[in-house]
Amino acid sequence: MYRNAKNVGHYMIGKGALSQLGDILKPLRDAGRPGPALFFLDHCFRDGKLAARLPVESGDLLMYVDTSQEPTTESVDGYAARAREFLSGKTPGALLAFGGGSTLDTCKCVGNLLTNPGKAEDYQGWELVKHPAPYKIAVPTLSGTGSETSRTGIICNEAKNLKLGMNSDYTMFDQVLLDPELTAGVPRNQYFYTGIDTYMHCFESLSGSYRNVVVDSLAEKAIDICKRVFLSEDMMSDENRELLMIASFLGGMAAGFVGTVHPISAGLSMVLHMRHGLANCYALSVQEDIYPDEYREFMRMIERQGIDLPKGICRGLSDQQYTALYEASIVHEKPLTNRLGPDFKKILTQENVIERFKRM
Ligand SMILES: [Fe+2]
Structure with a gap:
């Protein structure tokens, strides 16, 4: 059997590309997709400086993701619950993630849980996600895990002593924005x-x-x-x-x-x-x-x-x-x-x- 491989839909690369994020987001907010945007930011950006540069609007949700530990089934369920409560039935225009693999994977897994019933652990494995997730945009601020283009969102299941991802085409981001200015301040x-x-x-x-x-x-x-x-x-x-x-x-x-x-x-x-x-x-x-x-x-x-x-x-x-x-x-x-x-x-x-x- 051959695998029908999927790649990321759109990507933009270049120094300063972050300034074009608003242009990417605008059509997603307009007709047909009127819902708010959900921003997932690594907690290292808590000082608000990165958020101030982002096209966040008043009806959007901005969540800081605690990445002191890798994402767990529990942490992902927690962020999904917050997102669901905020949306109260509305469909989001887009989910956006700013960080390294932990933040990106959290966003990917929450996306799946917004359109599929149950908990994170139900989808640890291969091809278990049944419904497409909302549109997702990755903005890596740390390079290496490849989460921005991979088809998995890795989570640790403490109860089962199992680290395993949600492997699915639906887990993938739809758009990636690569701005190398964002990795300038990472510790060596x-x-x-x-x-x-x-x-x-x-x-x-x-x-x-x-x-x-x-x-x-x-x-x-x-x-x-x-x-x-x-x-x-x-x-x-x-x-x-x-x-x-x-x-x-x-x-x-x-x-x-x-x-x-x-x-x-x-x-x-x-x-x-x-x-x-x-x-x-x-x-x-x-x-x-x-x-x-x-x-x-x-x-x-x-x-x-x-x-x-x-x-x-x-x-x-x-x-x-x-x-x-x-x-x-x-x-x-x-x-x-x-x-x-x-x-x-x-x-x-x-x-x-x-x-x-x-x-x-
Ligand atoms: Fe790896």
Whole structure:
């Protein structure tokens, strides 16, 4: 069976592009779609300076998304309830997200819940969303996760110890606006941890078994750009910030089937509540046998950019916590099979996986 692949409908790229957001939003507010706009902003913009630059009107809703932890089924249900209450039956003209992967994913998942009954956890999986979501616009302020172009919105289900997205064409944004001025103030470590996510999911997809030429081309280009950015003198120069934004955009389209980095990373996010980008870095740092070339290259990038990755993050954990780390990793059979084949459990035994966590 061939997959009928969908890409983002419209995109705009360029320094200062944010000033054109009002033009994009206007037709969505006019006839046919008279509803208000819902703005989701990362809580790092609480000072109101970004909001002041946005085309927010008096009848709109502006919500700050708490991204101190990754989105959970509970947090998404909470934002969806607030949005529903505010709309009280009206159809929104558009949903807009400003932030990194956590804010973008929250907006994507809330969108699905505005047109589909039930709770966030009902849609964790593949092709479970039945009705199209409202029109959604992504404005990334952090590059790397590829959420702006991917067909998933990742959420942590604490009760089930499961990090899994709403994978659906309806989850995707309809419009992306990339303005590299928005990433100028990101702290260096965070910029690296998140940016390198693109490199990770692209090499994972390229070394896997579910492939096609289009996706491979996108992934190869995104990897080239990441190398150029992270092996350069200054990964945060004006030019590099724009390049990384483009790499993230391409990488999001290429990220369908990851390998063994993302499952181990998911374990860290579930059990230690570690942020995705940083968790990926730790996951790759103990997979020199599975991805030898990428491991070496990644170490060079970290050194070149002077990025911190302190050891000992699993020191002092209980046996129960190590078991939970193993379980929250090994549950991701699709990506693990993608890299290691159907017998992946013969390589990644419980002992083997726990030994890797102990080395982090
Ligand atoms: Fe990722």
